[in-house]
Amino acid sequence: MVDNSKRPWERGTMMEAIIEHERPELSVFGAQQVPVGAGDGPLPDAALQSLDEMLADRKDNGPFQWDGSAADPASVGTAAMMHAIFSDSDKYKDAVKDELIYLHQDVPRDSSYEIISHRADEFQAWADFLAMVPPTIAYYGVYQSDGYERERALKFAWRQCQGYRDILRDPDTGLYRHIMEGPWNDQGLWATGQGWAAFGMLRVHQTISKSAIASSLTSEAQDLLNWTKELIDATWAHQLESGALFNYIDRQDFEDSSGTAAVALASYRYALITGTTVHESAEKALRRLTELVDDDGWVQRVVNPIDFANEGEHSPEAQSFVVMLDVASREYYNQSGTAPSLPTSSADSPSEPTDSPTPEPTKTGNCHRRRHRRRM
Numbered sequence: 001m002v003d004n005s006k007r008p009w010e011r012g013t014m015m016e017a018i019i020e021h022e023r024p025e026l027s028v029f030g031a032q033q034v035p036v037g038a039g040d041g042p043l044p045d046a047a048l049q050s051l052d053e054m055l056a057d058r059k060d061n062g063p064f065q066w067d068g069s070a071a072d073p074a075s076v077g078t079a080a081m082m083h084a085i086f087s088d089s090d091k092y093k094d095a096v097k098d099e100l101i102y103l104h105q106d107v108p109r110d111s112s113y114e115i116i117s118h119r120a121d122e123f124q125a126w127a128d129f130l131a132m133v134p135p136t137i138a139y140y141g142v143y144q145s146d147g148y149e150r151e152r153a154l155k156f157a158w159r160q161c162q163g164y165r166d167i168l169r170d171p172d173t174g175l176y177r178h179i180m181e182g183p184w185n186d187q188g189l190w191a192t193g194q195g196w197a198a199f200g201m202l203r204v205h206q207t208i209s210k211s212a213i214a215s216s217l218t219s220e221a222q223d224l225l226n227w228t229k230e231l232i233d234a235t236w237a238h239q240l241e242s243g244a245l246f247n248y249i250d251r252q253d254f255e256d257s258s259g260t261a262a263v264a265l266a267s268y269r270y271a272l273i274t275g276t277t278v279h280e281s282a283e284k285a286l287r288r289l290t291e292l293v294d295d296d297g298w299v300q301r302v303v304n305p306i307d308f309a310n311e312g313e314h315s316p317e318a319q320s321f322v323v324m325l326d327v328a329s330r331e332y333y334n335q336s337g338t339a340p341s342l343p344t345s346s347a348d349s350p351s352e353p354t355d356s357p358t359p360e361p362t363k364t365g366n367c368h369r370r371r372h373r374r375r376m
Helices: 008-022 045-055 072-087 090-106 134-142 147-168 191-209 218-236 257-274 280-291 316-336
Strands: none
Touching: 008 045, 008 072, 008 316, 045 072, 045 090, 072 090, 072 134, 090 134, 134 147, 134 191, 147 191, 147 218, 191 218, 191 257, 191 316, 218 257, 257 280, 257 316, 280 316
């Protein structure tokens, strides 16, 4: 997985997957409280290796990495903050501080000056942003010793989620447009975008809910759960008979495992957080994805890592999503004392939205490679 995750968002997603898989008690989903303590380390070796590779060329007083996207490099922020706590190293503390200064002071904002841009050159909103920046801002918030600064940062992370929902949400379907504002748009309902958004909002929710000031932010935490459920329900309304989602839900183009895994992952996490029964469609998706993992551990039928409108061969983030789905689904069935209950899918090609299957976890080994997708 590490060898194929080289672009900033790939590294961040892979680090989260490795932490959830190897050290689940460190992730915001598995931790009893956040942030981690100095004695809770270390980071898994692969996560630290990737973090160090990314920071190797970092310039002083600059972000984790200069990139056309202001958001993608921020995706490594939670792992970087954890390691800063574990190592007590100025190198990592300074990197985290400079990244947050960059996000707050240098990145363009919308006309209200409250919402941070996904792009570095001018304001543009991408659904992907919700998994990259708000979780990092929220974790930085709980990392602060000053109570005022902690609450301010957590509310700011919540505000990013609220603002992006306001900009991206399609009122007819309840789904999020992929890219809005800026010089060009992609108003399509991209499946992976729904997953990025849902998963990111849940990470912010867990950071708030497990912080020392959770009781002061119950309204914000509930908003995040409501918005996530709204998005999950709206997405699964378009599930195919096979159990998958189209790459673009509104275009009926091709079955995509990346978006399917991301939304299924968010569905299992939502069920674990709320103590509810997992959405039946997530079980169908789990079954389908299990069928699509090949003998080398690659999940098949994925959107092209470089071009989000076309099908590709392999996808780094799809691999990470499947690993995190594996972890979340195992956790769900262990806690609930149940097992996936639907029959094996007989569908090998997309058809209309309907009912379908579910499975046990997968073997995703050598993974990763996808999406600077025209992130110019």
